[in-house]
Amino acid sequence: MAQRGTLGVAVIGTGKMGADHVRRLAEVTNGARVAAVVDVDAERVKRIADGIEGCTAHTDAAAAMASDGVDAVLIASPGPAHEAALLTAFEHDLPVLCEKPLTPGSASALRVLEAEQKVGHRLVQVGFMRRYDTEYAKLKALLNTGQLGRPLMLHNRHRNVATPPGFTSEMLINDSVVHEMDITRWLLGQEITAVTVLKPTPSDNAPEGLQDPQFVVFETAGGAIVDVEINVNCGFGYQVQAEVVCERGTARIGDGHALITNQAGRWGGTIAQDFVERFEDAYDRQVQAWVDATRRGEVTGPSAWDGYATAAVCEAGVRAQTEGGRIEVELVERPAFYS
Numbered sequence: 001m002a003q004r005g006t007l008g009v010a011v012i013g014t015g016k017m018g019a020d021h022v023r024r025l026a027e028v029t030n031g032a033r034v035a036a037v038v039d040v041d042a043e044r045v046k047r048i049a050d051g052i053e054g055c056t057a058h059t060d061a062a063a064a065m066a067s068d069g070v071d072a073v074l075i076a077s078p079g080p081a082h083e084a085a086l087l088t089a090f091e092h093d094l095p096v097l098c099e100k101p102l103t104p105g106s107a108s109a110l111r112v113l114e115a116e117q118k119v120g121h122r123l124v125q126v127g128f129m130r131r132y133d134t135e136y137a138k139l140k141a142l143l144n145t146g147q148l149g150r151p152l153m154l155h156n157r158h159r160n161v162a163t164p165p166g167f168t169s170e171m172l173i174n175d176s177v178v179h180e181m182d183i184t185r186w187l188l189g190q191e192i193t194a195v196t197v198l199k200p201t202p203s204d205n206a207p208e209g210l211q212d213p214q215f216v217v218f219e220t221a222g223g224a225i226v227d228v229e230i231n232v233n234c235g236f237g238y239q240v241q242a243e244v245v246c247e248r249g250t251a252r253i254g255d256g257h258a259l260i261t262n263q264a265g266r267w268g269g270t271i272a273q274d275f276v277e278r279f280e281d282a283y284d285r286q287v288q289a290w291v292d293a294t295r296r297g298e299v300t301g302p303s304a305w306d307g308y309a310t311a312a313v314c315e316a317g318v319r320a321q322t323e324g325g326r327i328e329v330e331l332v333e334r335p336a337f338y339s
């Protein structure tokens, strides 16, 4: 299909991620412009719109989506606001890049799947940006060659410097480990079938009441075992590492993401301090891929099904965290629409 003209994007939610996506669309991405911004914080959204030529400010997502010049939507509001924004985008037949989670909870995610199928064609890409990270992409390409044999185990480490105020134990699963859920399903090409959560004595760095770190184990449909160290008040840096153990070898990413210096008899490097820094390139590539596909009239990348499947694994994970033991993941049959 022929390329459409410059894509006019409405960005919904202009907090940490939304403001960064506005900057990206305005300054980094080719073929797109920020046509509208939306936030419940009227002052904030006006300030952001004022800095971009031809951009309108709204406090209501539906008004923004109905406005002239909006061809597509980027949702970066908090998870509980995603379902309403997605359903409104579907009413206008607008393609959407929706930050993770698609929605919090499998019931709401299923409603989104049903609504998208009613439209009759895919509209949603979910913002699982790690799939666009160069290191993860290399790992996936290597696994796809089959030269290492069948993956047996996948070890993951996911460390953040510190949690923002209000971060709960459930959020370690829903906001943080959700990335490993997606990356596991994508790298191994298998659904996750069960989750177990082990809880060491919390770190003294963790705020009172936060169960941090946790050790999360997934079982997959193909019989692989996956572990995730989630450790979100580690204090020293933002680290994401993964090692796949296969029948004929192993492959590991996440160590080399640093500037290494030799100076005064010592060698060493720096560690990124947050996801915006560590995954900057991945966010750039994700948004560019979405804009390019949308201008071609296509929808690519993680689908609403991926959003639903991870929501179902999150539910099993939160149950495993609170009830203990091994919790099986309950998934509906995958509709042919998402095959």
Ligand SMILES: NC(=O)c1ccc[n+]([C@@H]2O[C@H](COP(=O)([O-])OP(=O)(O)OC[C@H]3O[C@@H](n4cnc5c(N)ncnc54)[C@H](O)[C@@H]3O)[C@@H](O)[C@H]2O)c1
Binding pocket: 012, 013, 014, 015, 016, 017, 018, 038, 039, 040, 041, 044, 061, 076, 077, 078, 079, 081, 099, 100, 101, 127, 128, 129, 175, 275
């Ligand atoms: N992919 C990633 O690595 C990554 C990283 C961080 C956050 N996220 C996701 O991005 C989304 C936003 O997270 P954040 O850290 O930017 O949050 P944030 O709290 O910094 O920003 C959210 C913004 O949305 C606004 N808002 C709230 N309700 C709204 C509504 N109904 N309509 C429009 N705006 C509304 C708030 O006023 C705020 O400005 C979440 O879904 C989060 O899970 C993804």
Ligand SMILES: O[C@H]1[C@H](O)[C@@H](O)[C@H](O)[C@@H](O)[C@H]1O
Binding pocket: 160, 175, 176, 179, 232, 275
């Ligand atoms: O919402 C954020 C984000 O998704 C990051 O990528 C992750 O590392 C954090 O743990 C999480 O809180």
